[in-house]
Each structure stands twice: as C-alpha cells, then as structure tokens.
Amino acid sequence: MILSAIAATLKRRARTNFRGRHYEAALIVQAVSWYLRYPLSYRDIEELFLERGMEVDHSTLNRCVLAYAPLVEKRLRQFRRPHCGSVRVDETYIRIRGQWRYLYRTVDKHGQTVDFLLAANRDLDAAKRFFRKMLKDQPLLAPDRIGTDGAGPYPPAIAESRETGLLPRMPIHYVTKHLQQGIESDHFRVKRAMPRIGGFRSFNTARRTVCGFEVMLWLRKGFGFAGA
Known part of the structure; x- marks a missing residue:
C-alpha cells in the first residue's frame, strides 16, 4: 500500500516523471522495489515479469531503478520521525x-x-x-x-x-x-x-541505487510516518 501511494503521488504531482514510459507507474515502482528489497538481479526480475506475460528488458529495469529510487527516497524522507537523540x-x-x-x-x-x-x-x-x-x-x-x-x-x-x-x-x-x-x-x-x-559500474549508479536500498530498509524496519 505504501509503494502504491508513492507511485500515485509521484504521478499526480510530477507527471513528467513517468512521461514516455511504457508501463503504469504502480508497475514501475513495484519492479524497482523488488530489485531494491530482495537479492534479485535485473534478469531475475525480467523472468518474473515474463512469467506474468509481460516482456520487460533488464536494461529497462536498470534505467527505472536509477530514475525512481532517488524519487522514492526523497518522498519518504519528508515523513521521517525525529531520532531519539x-x-x-x-x-x-x-x-x-x-x-x-x-x-x-x-x-x-x-x-x-x-x-x-x-x-x-x-x-x-x-x-x-x-x-x-x-x-x-x-x-x-x-x-x-x-x-x-x-x-x-x-x-x-x-x-x-x-x-x-x-x-x-x-x-x-x-x-x-x-x-x-x-x-x-x-x-x-x-x-x-x-x-x-x-x-557497481559507476559512482553515480551506486549513489542513486543506494538511496533505494536505504529506503527499503526503512520500510522493513517498520518505517514510522510522522504524517498521514
């Protein structure tokens, strides 16, 4: 539910974020979250989508992760609760x-x-x-x-x-x-x-992908929202 809400918010507030994509925003965020949350390769996720009747190239998945992982991190960062000191x-x-x-x-x-x-x-x-x-x-x-x-x-x-x-x-x-x-x-x-x-192949690739790894860890820990 959290990822679906993030996808809907990104699509509503910044329509250009998903312009030109061949898949729905919710599906893109789902694929990105699979890669960031579980020890799966891009080719593993490509096979998972193929089993569901959808052809998604692993290079496309890579571009989606690099594009949307920082956006998801930026969105969730707004709702972090203060630390304990x-x-x-x-x-x-x-x-x-x-x-x-x-x-x-x-x-x-x-x-x-x-x-x-x-x-x-x-x-x-x-x-x-x-x-x-x-x-x-x-x-x-x-x-x-x-x-x-x-x-x-x-x-x-x-x-x-x-x-x-x-x-x-x-x-x-x-x-x-x-x-x-x-x-x-x-x-x-x-x-x-x-x-x-x-x-990783480059520093920029690592920097953008690490944002997503950290976000998924926030969710796995039971991310505490400070707002609705």
Whole structure:
C-alpha cells in the first residue's frame, strides 16, 4: 500500500516523471522495489515479469531503478520521525569499478536510520560532508550523544559542526566498540541486496541505487510516518 501511494503521488504531482514510459507507474515502482528489497538481479526480475506475460528488458529495469529510487527516497524522507537523540555513526565499504568506496551511515540507539552518504574517500572532508548532510535540514533535532569508532576524522568533524551552528550544543562523543555492533550489523542489512560480483559500474549508479536500498530498509524496519 505504501509503494502504491508513492507511485500515485509521484504521478499526480510530477507527471513528467513517468512521461514516455511504457508501463503504469504502480508497475514501475513495484519492479524497482523488488530489485531494491530482495537479492534479485535485473534478469531475475525480467523472468518474473515474463512469467506474468509481460516482456520487460533488464536494461529497462536498470534505467527505472536509477530514475525512481532517488524519487522514492526523497518522498519518504519528508515523513521521517525525529531520532531519539543518541546516534551511532559508522562507515562501510562498497566496491565501485573495482575500487572500495565508503558509505557513511547513522542509526539511533533503537536502530532507526538517521541518514547516509556515499563518499569516494574515508577522510576528514567526507566526515564533514556527512555531518552537514545529516544536520542541515533539521538542526534543532541534532543529536546530544554521538557514538563512533576510533577513526580520527570524527572528533574534528563534530567540532566544526558545532562551530558552524549545525549543532546547537556540543554533544557527548563516546568511542565504544560494544555499542557500534548494532550499526555494523545494520550495514549487512542494507548491503544484502547489492551486487556481489564486480560491484557497481559507476559512482553515480551506486549513489542513486543506494538511496533505494536505504529506503527499503526503512520500510522493513517498520518505517514510522510522522504524517498521514
């Protein structure tokens, strides 16, 4: 029902989003959600549609995922509930064109996703960008406790966020491996459906697709809407 409502809203508010497509909006969003939620390849989904009497090429499915995964993420992001105030920050590895890139992620102590960012490097600039992305929309809901691993970029990134006003007050920063186990296991859940052989073909492809993987994880966790 949620995906059907999203498809109807996207079609109503921005008709150009589905202009030129050969399939209905609900069918497109359903195909996109299958790829993002389950460990299926594009050819697997092509076969599923063929069993239902519909011929959909796997390259068409790929274009649909790249086009609509960010739109679904943007739509659902508007309804996120505030986090509990205590968050854990960590990064995980993603292979893109044979090289390891870094997905920064934050969850609160209850396991609800706060935000994410795909970065080419694991350094201070990437940590700063991640905190800006996490805090710029809702600085009044800034966390008062931040847990990280022992990576060096996090303390100066937190300090700069405080200096620039993104954090209204300096949060308690603690480094503990025990509390980080929750977000490390959450990394596996979002990476479970990602390509296992060769990884992604380009950084832009990975960035747009990861948006969809995170959205499906929001729904699997029992996404809490703040509105109707």
